[in-house]
Amino acid sequence: MQDGSRIHRMIQKRMGLEYEAEVPLRYIVPYENYQIQIEGRADGVIHRENGQVIVDEIKGTYQELKHIREPKKVHLMQALCYAFIVAEKEDLREIGVRMTYCNMDTEEIKYFHETYTRVEVRNWFWNLMDQYKKWADFTYEWHQKRQESIHALAFPFDYRTGQKELVGHVYQTICHKKKLFIQAPTGVGKTISTIFPAVKAVGEEKADRIFYLTAKTITRTVAKETFSILAENGLCYKTVLLTAKEKICPMEACSCNPVDCPYAKGHFSRINDAIYALLQERDCFDRDTVLEYAERFMVCPFEMSLDMSLFSDAVICDYNYLFDPYVHLKRFFAEGTKGPYLFLVDEAHNLVERGREMYSAQLVKEDFLTLKKTVKEYKTGLDKYIDRCNKELLALKKEQCDMVVESAGSFTMQLSRLHSAIGTYLEDHEDSPVREEILQFYFEAGRFLDVSEQLDDHYRIYTRLREDGSFLIREYCIDPSLRLQECMDEGVASILFSATFLPIQYYKQLLGGTKEDFEVYASSAFHKEQMQLLLASDVTSRYTRRCELEYYHIASYISDIVAQRNGNYMIFFPSHQFLEQVYNCYMDRFYIEETQECITQQEYMNEAAREQFLKRFAIAEPHPDTDDRSRAASWESLVHMEIEQEDKSLLGFCVLGGIFSEGIDLKGESLIGAIIVGTGLPQVCFERELLKDYFNAEGKNGFDFAYRYPGMNKVQQAAGRVIRSETDRGIVALLDDRFLQTGYQKLFPREWQSYRCVTGATCAEAVDNFWKYTKDDK
Structure with a gap:
């Protein structure tokens, strides 16, 4: 973007007095119910002494100009729109169009000239408007229908405790055009509590489109089902779910060219008909629907889903589509623009690490050598550039290995030259x-x-x-807040929420919040009597205490807890290795084959293996009572299920922070206990130490930012698997004496303030008393 602006200014300054730069242009086309305003800014308008008028359109490119043999059609169409407006405004008989292409590396310039009569540009423009009118008609009519439905829409449920206040906080934040950070305990109904006020704000013209952003497929499904509930209550809303290309492509391999893919061949000649048909016939554009219409019209389903976002009132998608500079939706988020968008960011605690990864980059020295071997026999001319990069990396490896590098400018310079040479080769050798x-x-x-x-x-x-043995150089984004904030500034307001958003000031700082933005702790809809929180004072997962005796004590705790009531339990460990040690001890010393069954999370599990694991905790009937009403198939359908209590206990040995400690929703008897071993602290490593040092230098507690806060988030996520509805009862046991320290207890959510401290000698009695109390209470 900066290079493009520089090129524009350079060319404009070279022009003489005849050249008027950055000319604002506007033309209004009136229709019966609405008017269309075409506006833009011409890079230049030239008025020759002989009376000739020329519209100049400048395009910067990194492509070698010898490969540009004619203007790109879309560029020429833009220039013709400007030419029409100028010709009408100045009452010209003819007008010139000049397309100016400039290589941003070499500053070489190439021109394309064409002259049109006023009749020609008029005919072209009005033909374009005739084609566009049916889309404009649809947009107008749908907007009217949508707004009327929103005005009549009421909240579809009885408000839970604190839910009405939460809805109000979201709406007011949108009105103030700020960000809101919500600690939303399980059961508050966060999905409906954020979507409903956002929709109502759209109805009041405070925004025009909602982006529901999340990191997980299951939460995208929940959002879709929430819009479906509102539709059942009268809402007219077009909603699209964006699916990754690899998951929606009907071909065995994603080869996006007309030679290999029949959906790509002729795609652009059929896509408009496909889009219009889908708009007329459906309101929800999920994966299956898009695939159905893509097959019917033989178009690329991935590209079609992206196109459908332009006509959707709500876009449900991964974080990447807003925050990742390489994936974000250029249809909406061009640099420097602000649109009438609302951003609802679900499970926003995940965005800290996702942000760090999105804004970081790395290269491996050995990949340069692999590239050299790959191109060796093809006379690419790249060898010398690869060697220079490799030489720079070799010097870093010898002199600055395993350390922070103040500058990598010399390597970056050589890499830039290699990158440019590769680009030239790719253009010349398709x-x-x-x-x-x-x-x-x-x-x-x-x-x-x-x-x-x-x-x-x-x-x-x-x-x-x-x-x-490989050598890596990494540009690591420690604090992604500025980049995330820039992305959210492209909309009207942002609502970020999570059930584990503590301490909220930590997340507010790292997710781009400012002092003017708001935060709120939503009230839990559950009663404290539903869960017994136990803190063990005589075991730990500290490395200095890891031994057979400690594994035995932990296994003994597990045995005492599950012995008090048969049911399903998940036990979470800080690592697979720790899991294996305690699992082996438990199976040797405590396992009772007649009344127990033990399964373990494997280090590598595909989707089928995950489904099989969860099936042991749930049957195939979806739970009928959930605010989110998720009824998705396959993996998603497994996370909203119940089973009746059995005579046997099922013990799932899992890894804290893994695939089963977050995003699953096992209600009722599907899960009656979570036993969490350790404080969840990330392993000490180079990057974690960088984080600690960085935040120490910022005047913060570096250990908290690098280790304690991320660890406690994993603990809270795992504990949150137990109480999922107002009728659930269950045990959460934290097996590590560090949980008794103030540094950890100040991170406990409000719902954890009533806990019981136990030892190996008193744990069984505490659990037994809880279940007896629960039985009596029922």
Whole structure:
């Protein structure tokens, strides 16, 4: 963007007095019920002494100009719109159009000239408007219908405790055009409590489109079902669910070219008909629906789903589509623009680490050598550039290995030259047999170069010699707050929420919040008597205490807890290795085959294996009573299920922070206990130490920011699997004496204030008393 602006200014300054730069243009086309305003800013309008008028459209490119043999159609169409407006405004008989292409590396310029009569540009423009009118008619009519339905819409449930206040907080935040950070305990109904007021705000013209952003498929499904509930109550709303290309592509391999893909061949000639048909016939554009219409019209389903977002009132998608600079929806989020958008960010605690990854980049020295071997026999001319990069990395490996690097400017310079050379080769050799291998490296190098331009005090560059002997250089984004804030500033307001958003000031700081933004702790709809929280005072997961005796004590706790009532339990451990040690001890010393069954989370599990694991906790009937009304199939359908109590107990040995400690929703007897071993602290590593040092230097508690806060988030997520509805009862046991320390207890949510401290000698009695009380209470 900065290079493009520089090129524009450079060319404009070179022009003479005849050249008027950055000319604002506007033309209004009136229709019966609405008017269409076409506006833009022409890069230049030239008035020659001979009376000739020329519209100049400037385009910066990194492509070699010899490969541009004619203007790109979309560029020429933009210039013709400007030419029409100028011709009408100045009453011209003819008008010239000049397309100016400039290479942003070499500053070389190439021109394309064309002259049109006023009749020609008029005919072209009005033909364009005739084609567009049916889309404009639909947009107008749908907007009227949507707004009327929103005005009549009422909240579809009886408000739970604190829910009405939460809805009000969300609406007021939108009115004030701020961000709101919500600690939303399980059961508050956070999905409906954020979507409903956002929809009502759209009805009051405070915004026009909602983006529901989340990191997990199941929460996207919940959002879709929430819009469906509102539709059942009269809401007219177009909603699209964006699915990753790899998951929606009907081909065995995603090869997006007309030669390999029948859906890509002729896609653009059929896509408008496909979109219009889908708009007329459906309101929810989920994966299956898009695939159905893509098959019917033989168009690319991924591209179609992206196109449908332009006509959707709500876009449900991954964080990437807003925050990732390489994936974000350019249809909406062009740099420097602000749109009438509302951002609802679900499970926003995940966005801290996701943000760090999205704004970081790395390269591995050995990949340069692999690239050299790949291109060796094809005379690409890249060898010398690869060697220079490798030489720079070798110097870093010898002199600055396993340390923070103050500057990698010399390496970056050589990488930039290699990147440019690869780009030239790819343009000249479209049929190269090693094109895919080179292209993948080209993208990775480009990302590294892009991040290098963003480097500031929020970043650290470091090198590492990895266990496999490879050498890595990484541009690591320690604090993603500024980049995340810039993305959210492209909308009207942002609502970020999570059931584990504590301490909220930590998340507010790292997720781009400001002092003017709001935070709220939503009231829990559950009663404290539903859960017994136990804190063990005589066991720990500290490395210094890990031994057979400690494993035995932990296994003994597990045995005492599950012995008091048969049912389903999940036991969470800080690592697979720790899990294995305690599991083996438990099976040797405490396992009772007649009354128990034990299963373990494997280190690598595909989707089928995950489903099988969860099936042991749930049957195939969805739970009928959930605010989110999720009824999705496959993996999603398994996380909203109940089973009746059995004679046997099922013990699932899992990893804290893994796939079963977050995002699953096992209600009732599906899960009656979670036993959490350890405080969830991330393993000490180079990056964690960088985080600690960075925040210490910022005057914060570096240990908290790097270790304690992320660890406690994992603990809270795992504990949150137990109480999922107003009728649930269950045990949460925290097996580590560090939970008794003030540093950890100040991070406990309000719902955890009533706990019982136990030892190995008193744990069984405490659990037994809870179940007896629960039985009597029922």
